[in-house]
Amino acid sequence: MGKEKVEKVDKVEKEARNPIEALLDAEDDQTIVLFDEQDNEVEFDQIALIPYKNKAYAILKPTKPMEGVADDEAIVFALIEDENGEDLLSIETDETIINAVFDEYYKLLEEK
Numbered sequence: 001m002g003k004e005k006v007e008k009v010d011k012v013e014k015e016a017r018n019p020i021e022a023l024l025d026a027e028d029d030q031t032i033v034l035f036d037e038q039d040n041e042v043e044f045d046q047i048a049l050i051p052y053k054n055k056a057y058a059i060l061k062p063t064k065p066m067e068g069v070a071d072d073e074a075i076v077f078a079l080i081e082d083e084n085g086e087d088l089l090s091i092e093t094d095e096t097i098i099n100a101v102f103d104e105y106y107k108l109l110e111e112k
Helices: 003-016 019-024 097-110
Strands: 034-035 043-053 055-062 077-079 085-089
Touching: 003 055, 019 034, 019 043, 019 085, 043 097, 055 097
Parallel strands: none
Antiparallel strands: 034 043, 043 055, 055 077, 077 085
């Protein structure tokens, strides 16, 4: 198999990687790839997966500069289920929940 073919296979495998499964896999340390409103790929590093009030939230940090997000900031995503039963990540906009998720994260850091 030529190098070009291997690179294409690797690219397909990376694109097919489910971001929810990657978040839930404690052994997975690869970046999480999501798509924005314009269907552009955006890569994130997973900071933490936090349970809060019977829901799960992911704290993700963009790997490249992102408009509206400072270099030392991360984004809280809620793991939700759509009407078809598909798991999705949705940016959390409720400041109370965002603050509570970060509080839980800081508590976990203190325990370690």
